[in-house]
Amino acid sequence: MEGIFQNEIIKQILAKYRRIWAIGHAQSVLGWDMEVNMPKEGILERSVAQGELSVLSQEFLLKPDFVELVEKAKGIEDLNEYERGIVRVLDRSIRISKAFPPEFLRERSEVTSQATKAWEEAKKDDDYSKFEPWLDKIIDLAKRAAEYLGYEKEPYDALLDLFEEGLTTREVERMFEKLEKDLKPLLEKIMEEGKVPQSHILEKEKYEREQMERVNIWILQKFGFPLGVRARLDVSAHPFTTEFGIRDVRITTRYEGYDFRRTILSTVHEFGHALYELQQDDRFMFSPIAGGVSLGVHESQSRFWENIIGRSREFAELIYPILKENLPFMSGYTPEDVYLYFNIVRPDYIRTEADVVTYNFHILLRFKLERIMVSEEVKAKDLPELWNEEMERLLGIRPKTYREGILQDIHWAHGTIGYFPTYSIGTLLAAQLYYHVKRDIPDFEERIAKGDFEPIKAWLRERIHRWGSIYSPKELIKKAIGEDLNPEYFVKWVKERYL
């Protein structure tokens, strides 16, 4: 770490931080193993171990001598940008950790673990009444969390900041106002014009797991994903990315046996997350500035690879031969079919299966509900009706079951309120990045067609990845592209792609 960390106080902080880093490394390995490998009855011992490690990590973060060093570092004038990043990240973690009394954390952990079980039951039986009392408790916990954290304007600000440093309700509101105004008529026009289909026969084609494994590995190799060297691809119920450090980053996918677009695009999506972690500056290793800066910026990377690259016509052409080689039914289809199949636009109930155009409406709906949950005297029993009305207003469809409505996501059962907007931030930022990449790499599409991703990866590394968490999300975006997040780029991209 010679070279970038020079200040003595910072060096002391980093020496003490190593065990917090090590506990985090262990927590990540345990979490990954739980989703990928763990035999089912291992859950009791694994949960206890994870609980103990959380408490331990928190204790080390809040140890008086550690907090004092960070306080001291805040007063030092001549820190370099790396060192200032260390102080910003740790100060924020300490502030958040300190905010919650241990009794509150214990209560939240108990409520959410029971709420998750209740949600599973409720979803299985399509019976909202089983989840409703738990959701009331979770709303109450979220309100209290906001009070503990403090806020300037409204409680939801405090929750947003937890997931996206510095993000405010007002900013999200403005973003969605703009999107709703521009995107609603656009969606209607897309449906009318029919340049992309509302369904495709390829959705129904079945595949064997081994076939799609070969395809996914081929794609990841084209991307230069360092499988076996610094990375892995595994299988889990819900695809995710996890990093154990800069040199061991793992993604998962799933194989449902039909609708092969889902496994490809989820693999490409997780690759985008993984690349952000893999392309960090090696000198950040073991420090708190290693790792992506926020959920929104992280999601911009996954969406960039999924939407901008993975859904492009050139990508469909690139992967067509390997699809044909592995999926016998492909001989009846053209690369253009693959492209159209990857770009279906169709209002539907389930967020995780939504197309690129309707996706943001799903998030807008959740944002509206979450905001009133923590600001107004709204009860869980009123929420399904609010959900359905908003769905009808935005997408013209009304869920007939709770399962395809308010019970579809696990987030609220986990107690995470304020997280959803980061998905839209990522989606919008991905499109914005695209127009900036194009300025520097005018033959962007030709590169995709040739499978030459190195210049694109280098661009992302230089502008975003290598900086880890040094800068706040807003600063990073400004430094990377010289302007703030702007939803207009996404609207422009939708027009160009779908009209």
Place this chain on the structure above:
Amino acid sequence: MEGIFQNEIIKQILAKYRRIWAIGHAQSVLGWDMEVNMPKEGILERSVAQGELSVLSQEFLLKPDFVELVEKAKGIEDLNEYERGIVRVLDRSIRISKAFPPEFLRERSEVTSQATKAWEEAKKDDDYSKFEPWLDKIIDLAKRAAEYLGYEKEPYDALLDLFEEGLTTREVERMFEKLEKDLKPLLEKIMEEGKVPQSHILEKEKYEREQMERVNIWILQKFGFPLGVRARLDVSAHPFTTEFGIRDVRITTRYEGYDFRRTILSTVHEFGHALYELQQDDRFMFSPIAGGVSLGVHESQSRFWENIIGRSREFAELIYPILKENLPFMSGYTPEDVYLYFNIVRPDYIRTEADVVTYNFHILLRFKLERIMVSEEVKAKDLPELWNEEMERLLGIRPKTYREGILQDIHWAHGTIGYFPTYSIGTLLAAQLYYHVKRDIPDFEERIAKGDFEPIKAWLRERIHRWGSIYSPKELIKKAIGEDLNPEYFVKWVKERYL
């Protein structure tokens, strides 16, 4: 845990022990992942994390309030046997941990983690020079460890006790004197009489990994191994067993593509280890008495399944149909061929592939080398020659490569010196247990032929497994079979089986 832990001091100890348990759980998961999954460049971050966790665990074990509670508990008269077990195990751990300064532990953890990777390279390339400098470091670490621990007669005593509580160099020496005296002439006689062959054509038959995976899984299911529920079978360079608790126990095997006996017997061997962990008393969960008591007793369980059951004529009959189903070449062979093939006796280079009769000579060789490593001024560069000389004296053969000589085992790379003798203890104890099992289950062999392992598993559970680490190894053996470890049973068993 109600019921078995009543004493208030013990309850306080166990509450504090939970985080030590959790760190141990994490260390095991990290270790398993390193051997089974980790992309190769993950090693640096993994080593640092393991080093930090070791130090952390040590710190919690040696915290004054914890040590004081254990000291207090040592003075309590009316503890039950479970509670006394807790005190014995923790007192021993504290004594051992206190002996090592934290810097030493950190150094050892980092050195061995990197030495392991160096050993893999060295073995792959048959290039001892890649491992030699690491082995010197490891010998130095072992000598320092012995000094830190203290000993009465010679440094090697201190290392032996680490792996087999209470075992001394003198005892091991006597055991091997007896064995060498009886087994050398026996081996010559076995070779002369030729009742079992010195080689078998089945050694050369090739298989596909998928074929043997199916066979191994079939065998494990016959044994009642709870795959996916409380257990896993994976692949690693060197087969091993690890437990993350009582309900998540994992074994590994390897597939070399020929000589299928090796993958079967290693799977059966590791199953024996796993069963010991799986059949613990559930009430020991999260406590220091959960887990097998010593390496020697553990090895007696794996050897019991490998040698007594896996190499029996009845086991060959039991698995013959599934072998025939999966290995096309098997139609040219009989169950008796399988039995003979599993019982080849032939002096050879590789310990892990050694037959039951020559196996102990491999251990004797390592015992002699380890003893001089830590007692005399011997350097890593002298060891290959010493190895080869001793091999020639004991088995009449001389290794032509490092791979079939000194580089064959992973143990020294792991920094484990003093471990090997526990293999012979296990081998001898397995034969001794066999004669005791036979008294209670006279139709032992018929049960194997029928694939009915429940009474055998129940016997092992009642006599050995369920007691975890409550008793010291010597006490446990005495309680289980009413006598001490005695090498004569093994000699008797070899005579009956091979002459």
